[in-house]
Amino acid sequence: MNIEIPVINDLQIEELLTDLLECYGYDFTGYSKASIKRRILRLYMLDKAVSFAEFRYQIRTDSSYFKRFVEQITVNVTEMFRDPAFFKTLRNLVLPKLGTYPFIRIWLAGSSTGEEAYSISILLRELNLLHKSLIYATDLNPVVLEKAAQGMFAMSQMKQYSENYILSGGTKDFSSYYTANYSLAKFSDELKSKIIFSTHNLVSDHSFNEFQLILCRNVLIYFDRDLQHKVLQLFDDSLEGLGYLALGTKETLDFSQISKDYKRLPGEKIWRKIN
Amino acid sequence: MNKCDALIIGGSAGSLDVLLKVLPFLDPAISFPIVIVIHRKHGTDSLLPELLSGRTKLVVKEIDEKELIKEGTIYIAPSDYHTLIEQDHTFSLDYSEKVNYSRPSIDVTFQSAAEVYNDKLVCLLLSGSNADGVNGLKTVKAWGGRAIIQDPASAQVAYMPAQALAHVKIDNVLSIEAIADFINLLP
Numbered sequence: 001m002n003i004e005i006p007v008i009n010d011l012q013i014e015e016l017l018t019d020l021l022e023c024y025g026y027d028f029t030g031y032s033k034a035s036i037k038r039r040i041l042r043l044y045m046l047d048k049a050v051s052f053a054e055f056r057y058q059i060r061t062d063s064s065y066f067k068r069f070v071e072q073i074t075v076n077v078t079e080m081f082r083d084p085a086f087f088k089t090l091r092n093l094v095l096p097k098l099g100t101y102p103f104i105r106i107w108l109a110g111s112s113t114g115e116e117a118y119s120i121s122i123l124l125r126e127l128n129l130l131h132k133s134l135i136y137a138t139d140l141n142p143v144v145l146e147k148a149a150q151g152m153f154a155m156s157q158m159k160q161y162s163e164n165y166i167l168s169g170g171t172k173d174f175s176s177y178y179t180a181n182y183s184l185a186k187f188s189d190e191l192k193s194k195i196i197f198s199t200h201n202l203v204s205d206h207s208f209n210e211f212q213l214i215l216c217r218n219v220l221i222y223f224d225r226d227l228q229h230k231v232l233q234l235f236d237d238s239l240e241g242l243g244y245l246a247l248g249t250k251e252t253l254d255f256s257q258i259s260k261d262y263k264r265l266p267g268e269k270i271w272r273k274i275n
Numbered sequence: 276m277n278k279c280d281a282l283i284i285g286g287s288a289g290s291l292d293v294l295l296k297v298l299p300f301l302d303p304a305i306s307f308p309i310v311i312v313i314h315r316k317h318g319t320d321s322l323l324p325e326l327l328s329g330r331t332k333l334v335v336k337e338i339d340e341k342e343l344i345k346e347g348t349i350y351i352a353p354s355d356y357h358t359l360i361e362q363d364h365t366f367s368l369d370y371s372e373k374v375n376y377s378r379p380s381i382d383v384t385f386q387s388a389a390e391v392y393n394d395k396l397v398c399l400l401l402s403g404s405n406a407d408g409v410n411g412l413k414t415v416k417a418w419g420g421r422a423i424i425q426d427p428a429s430a431q432v433a434y435m436p437a438q439a440l441a442h443v444k445i446d447n448v449l450s451i452e453a454i455a456d457f458i459n460l461l462p
Contacts (some may be wrong), residue, residue, distance in 0.1 A: 012361070032341075032367040034359035034387045039371070075371040218370045221340045221356075228341075248338050249370050250353055 008044060012052050013037050015170055019060050026070065026140070027203045030227030039073040046072070071143045075222065079160065080115045080153070082217075083249060084167035089268050091123050091169050094244050098212050104133040107211045107238065109202060110219035111137035114148025114160075114195075120215075121191040122177060126170070130194055136209065138200035145197045151179075151187040158185050202231045207238040217269075218248035225255070232256045239273050246270045277419075279307045279461040280395035281344070281360075283388050285381030287314040287403030291323075293451055294401075298330035298349075300455030302408070305333070306381025307461065308344045311362075312352040312384045314377050314403070323349045340368040352379040359387040377406035380453025394419030397461060399454070401425045403435030412443045423447045436451070 010033070013208050017036075020026045028036060051053035058065050081087045098104045104124075111117050117137040124130040153161075162174035169179045178185040200208065202219070214235050220228050235245055236258040245253070245262065247269045261275035286293065290313055315323065327349065328335035335349040344350070344364045352358040357369040357379050374380035385398050385408060398415045400408045402425055412422040422445050427433035429450050439445060449457055 032359075032360045032361065032369075034391075035367050035369045035371075038359065038369070038383070038387065075369065077370055077372055221368045221370065225341055248370075250356060252339070 008037070008041055010037070011210050012056075013040060015242045016040065016056055016059065017271070018196045019056065020066075023060050024063075024066055025204070026201070028073075030203060030224050030230075031222055034074060035222055036214075039075070041225055043069065044200060045070045055128060067143065070141055073145075074141050075218075076112045076141070076144050078112045078218075079141075079157065081161060081163070081164035081168045084092070084164050084169075084218075086246070086249075086270075087119060087123065087168035087266065089265065089270060090120070091127070093265070094213065094246075094270065095123055095127055095129060099129050101125060102132065104129060104213070105211045106133065106135045106215070107209070107212045108135060108137045109200070109214065109216040109235075111139050111145070111148060112141075113144045113153075114151070114197070115153065116215065116217070117148060117195050117197075118151065118187050118191055119165075121195060122165070122170070124194070125191065126172065135195045136211075137195055137197050140199060140201040140203075142199050145199060149192070149197045151189075151192050152181070155180055155185050156181050169186070187205075188262070189272075196228040198265055202234065203227065206251075207234055209238065210240050211238055211274040212243045213241050213246070214243070216248075217246060218251070220247065220251045229256055232258050236273070241273055241275070243273050244270055245273070276462055277394045279397050280392045281308050281310065281388060282397045282399065282458060282461065283310045283312065283384060284399045284401065285312045285385065285408040285409065286401030286425075287364075287377075287381075287405060287432070289402030289404075290425075292402075292431065293425060293454070294327060294332055296451055297454045297458070298327060298333075300459075301331055301333060303347075305334040305347055305459065305461070307346050309333075309349045309458075310338075310344075310352065310358070310382050310384065310388070311349060312358060312379050314379070314381075316409070320331050327351065334342070338366045338368070340366060342366050352384065354379070359383060362391055368449040373443055375405055377405070377407045377457055381408035382411035386414045389415045389418040389420055391419075392420065396420035397423060399400040399423040399425070399449075400436055400439050402430035402432050404432045405435065406438040408435060409438045409442055412439050412445075416444055421446045423449060424449050424458070 017028045124133045165174045178187045262271035263274045323339045337351045359367040424436040427437040
């Protein structure tokens with residue numbers, strides 16, 4: 001991206017975010033300003049918008065362009081078994097504990113294109129827990145969920161994912177989980193059978209079930225503090241007693257009022273609900 | 276010269292050595308924050324703040340998201356995230372696509388800081404083997420800030436500062452020995 005002088009100012013960003021709320025009911029006003037501004041500018045340059053007024057008009061009036069807008073300004077970068085140490089803790093500690101329950105409900109909030117959902121499914125399968133588990137993988141963006149439901153990822157990523165898998169304590173042949181189809185790796189239907197993909201907007205939608213494990217990694221970083229408080233409250237309302245909440249490497253619930261009811265697993269961004 | 280509200284230092288290959296040489300000579304009473312964005316491999320996370328804090332009396336810490344930026348503190352951008360600066364002088368982290376094959380990208384931090392600190396921003400680009408930071412320096416200049424580079428002749432890998440010199444109107448070119456004094460004398 002080659003921006004010298006930004007072509008959109010902060011006031012215009014505010015106008016645009018107000019439009020999105022009014023026209024489509026999508027509320028981005030609680031997002032971190034610098035980050036969302038950069039994403040909007042990136043799309044503005046990418047699509048070679050003629051002027052801010054036209055850019056804004058197209059978003060307001062053209063719902064297919066709005067779809068593209070949402071897809072492009074939300075960050076959908078993810079990978080399988082990202083932060084292998086985290087998945088190791090899930091494998092060795094968290095999931096075995098949940099394995100004593102008759103049924104395991106997991107919410108993966110902000111699942112994006114599904115790489116984490118399939119990673120968790122692999123862990124559950126290897127722990128012989130998949131048959132009694134259900135993973136709710138949600139995202140505000142329907143386009144990424146469609147992709148997630150296909151269970152196909154770029155073959156070029158498999159070397160990295162396989163390394164992550166092994167570092168996370170995996171001992172099987174990672175390639176046994178997918179079939180190579182030209183440039184794509186298609187993951188087995190068995191892994192997908194216990195994943196429900198559904199849209200859910202953390203900003204505006206309510207709690208929809210009770211879970212024993214909620215994962216929301218690298219989503220809160222895009223929210224301002226007020227919205228973070230609100231979303232953590234939503235997670236608290238959706239988590240059973242003794243359930244686990246997992247956040248991203250640089251995220252925390254220390255600042256939140258729910259933190260008094262949670263105990264952190266040493267060295268991990270995983271908290272257990274103790275009250 | 277304008278008051279300096281923030282100094283941001285970017286670097287890649289060969290820049291760690293420079294920091295290790297410069298930090299011991301920094302005045303512990305400097306009145307602005309220093310933000311360091313260095314390319315490094317993901318997973319070597321907590322080592323860098325520890326390594327650098329042994330070289331200075333200033334507080335050195337890795338950035339936490341939404342953390343308020345305080346003067347007299349050295350902040351290290353975490354690996355594998357972009358670091359952005361908000362108008363309210365807090366940090367935001369971002370896990371979006373790599374920029375110039377890099378995350379953290381120096382361009383991203385320079386660009387977001389430029390809009391916040393305008394002509395009270397000083398950005399310093401050190402040794403490195405790609406051109407990350409060059410576009411960022413252009414933005415810094417456009418907003419009235421100062422663009423400084425390590426003298427390419429003194430850099431282990433000259434490419435990064437040399438690219439900046441070729442494409443941006445640079446305010447100062449500093450040898451390694453001159454960097455600490457330059458920082459200490461910023462108003």
